[in-house]
Amino acid sequence: MENYTGIKTTMPHASDAARRRALADFVRTRREKLDPAAHGFTDLRRRRTPGLRREEMAQVAGLSATWYSWIEQAREMALSASAVSRLAQALGLSPAERAYLFDLAGREDPHPPAPDAFPPHGALARLVAGMPEPAYVLDGTWTAQVWNAAAADLFRGWLDGAAERNLLRFLFLDPAAVALIPDHAERTRRVLAEFRADTSRHLAEPALAGLVAGLMADSPLFARLWHAQGVLGREGGLRTFCAADGVIRSFEQVTLAALPGGRTKLVMLAPAVADGGLEPVAAPFFGPSESA
Template structure:
């Protein structure tokens, strides 16, 4: 395929096109002198030429051209990292580049290995409604008193704090969650979508394997390959003391720690 021959063909607005536009804009902003190249007497392109960036990145000029043109070609995290260095992107610009490409920056530490922000954990106790924080395997890291009072068999007393294990292996969950089968099926599909980037990490893999062995329902729902975004909305519970209670669930992801979730259940009017 001839990259230059097809360069005039209009491309639809896609994530690949947004990635290409971002890279092209930053290439045009970078002067040859900034990377140690002579400006040259007959330079028609603003900033660096595509061929120059390709050479700095150690990739083929044709492949780099296709990336800028927004064509559906594969861009590995390693190649994107080399582009980020060649274009001298700032930390924020580099993070934006990897977000556009839906890739994890290999230079960034694994969020799961970092300490949970203390302010996030403290926030849970300041919330009057049931609230809790989940990690990437959906273990509850912190919860407040209203959440402990609501989630019988999970956040009260001494129990396994994993939300999936509670939902699929605890009889208390089946009694508490109204329309358990629908909610459990959706929960498995939401976890599949949420865990896609760390599906083969040992803790995630071990959780899936243990739930598959322990719960026929989880095994069926997981095998269905259903994928749903984790969303808010109405959540109904049949509490052993308070009877039927309805909440609206809201989930927040802290900036720079998207592996964590702050879940709040607001009383329904």
């Protein structure tokens, strides 16, 4: 397994100079807000500017004075993810400020702040409840926390009654999922690959580690697909379900980040429209073929 480098490769090269300037300005303004006495610097005489001096900031952050000066001078340099992390801690940044610092530095945070725990904002729950079409909210383990009446009606065995709320446990362990999803084999493969991509940096967390271990023990299909190492970005698109009345109903799925800085997802299903038409797509369901 390759070592994690913390290098973010998606930053456009054309913006490097502007990014370095923004990084320099951001770090300088935060340094000037720090209290020298709170960091053990008691000689407050002859200070021409507020906050810590550059050499003091470098000392607190565990960086060389030269390197820190280069940061504020917007020089071209290669900061490691660990150095950015130390700088963020020394500056006392909030989670949002820390994320901004890493973005400006062109690095991925190896230890991002933990997402806010549920329950979600009341406004989000009310928004979902008021939607006419199926909608639900997943937490970082892909367990449903909020859903509306339309979702409970569609997702029988998952969002109705006292069912298992974790999406993966429903898909891999509940026979109701096979009846609900006509293309169950393909959908489980894709969903698990999306789950791996979404949670890869957090799989050591107890909740996720326990979920994966339990599914490995309880579902041979999950174990086989997990060992296959499939990885896919979470995509929207057409989703088909066998409704309670035996009719195949098609929806366009849209997934959005529900809460800033967290891993909570709002999933919405809009009725699909036939090519050139205005009506939702629906078709009778006659069950799987003998050769399936």
